[in-house]
Amino acid sequence: MADKVMSIAEVVGELRSGMTIGIGGWGSRRKPMALVRAIARSALTDLTVVSYGGPDVGLLVAAGRVRRVVTGFVSLDSIPLEPHFRRARQLGAVELTELDEGMLHWGLLAAARRLPYLPIRAGLGSDVLRVNPELRTVRSPYSDGEELVAVPALTLDVALVHLNRADRQGNGQYLGPDPYFDDLFCLAATRSFISCERLVDPAELRSGGPAQSLLISRMMVSGVLETPHGAHFTSCVPDYDRDEAFQREYAESAASPQAWDRFRARYLDADEAHYQRAVS
């Protein structure tokens, strides 16, 4: 079996401007922030980011890497409104495809199943159809004739997710309460890169949790990397909770361009090792 271990720089080196990148996790929970930080530092532009949005979206938007966000919300959970995303929206600096949470799920499911779309009831009657004029409805071909929203497949060039544990072949394990949609992100993408708190051997992966915690199979994965504390400051239970104090500091950095510059210089501009030293 192939050894798929990569470095952060190698993963970012696989990305291109204009790509559609799906990011796992949910809100400010189990986000692959080490990779997000590296993309923020890169010269990539015009990315489309598909995410149940949290600081992944906010940070990449603030760093100027993003043309379009595809999401149902962007929130820091304990801070309900993501201030960087908020600021960018209010300045008209980022495009948005705003979907219902269920529609986003269905779109990933369609892509993961290689279907052009999946029908859903969510969205009917709402302004989601007004603000996304490209969305179409379909009529059931059966006797009920019901009209439903045809959620187009959200096909991704790349998926980035963060797990608690993984092995060198790319099998990934979550040890918290919620898998979120990470396996769907991986299957919806041409290539998937998974970061993890700790790379372990397959025996430790098996003994670390029940079989159903092995959410990501190596057949879904192109590369794997160890990024300890790599979801910081989002939660990565049971390894660590959200760093609420740091999240507040991050949120405050949206107050002005100067505040953002200070935050960036202090935490982001060097590399991941520097970041981890700065926050420890």
Added chain:
Amino acid sequence: MTGASRVEVCIVACAEAWRGDGEILASSIGLIPRLASQLASRTFAPDLVLSDGEAGLVGDDGAEGWLPYRAVLGIAAAGRRHMMMGASQLDRYGNQNISCIGSWAQPTAQLLGVRGAPGNTINHPTSYWVPRHTRRVFVERVDVVSGIGYDRAAALGPPGNRFHEIRLVVTDKAVLDFQSPDRGMRLRSVHPGVSVDEVVAATGFPLQLPDHVPETRSPSDRELRLIRDQLDPAGLRDHELGR
């Protein structure tokens, strides 16, 4: 028991939203709806299923199930759910906005995004908790229809609208519903100490007013004991109402 505070009246009024719902998921966003769902489940709605706010379901004796986000979205589509959520704006037909204020293309205030509101309102009963009843919230027209109201549901027609129901809107001043001929918002009751005129003045569109507007029921001694001694002994509820 000393007399109920306004927020305790609100908690009981929110709990009433789930009366008669049976064995479904009572989802809630925010402290007051959460306390209300717990109160309902411990009193008149014992069959309700409650989330722990993460991926767990909790019964009287602790964990009783697992419901990660993907399963919550599945339960919403299955319709076995009645959710009480917030609203930054609400109009007379119960259209709700949590997405943004101003033009959608470049909002003056970006809010949460539509979240699950479109799917919730088309799939299962939905109620709203508004901690500050003002004309900023109760507007003639919402800027973005996130959760759909009765005019949108009527325009959709059957069969698409068959699961749509906005049950109650509970505020710091009153309880409202849509039990009127044209499904416009109706004043169902005013909280003790609040006048009908006060509610009308704080609402940015004409409310349907029955000839007699009753007072919102007061919590029972048992309900007050549950709220004060078990559900919220730290008194977090006292910081939840708008001033």
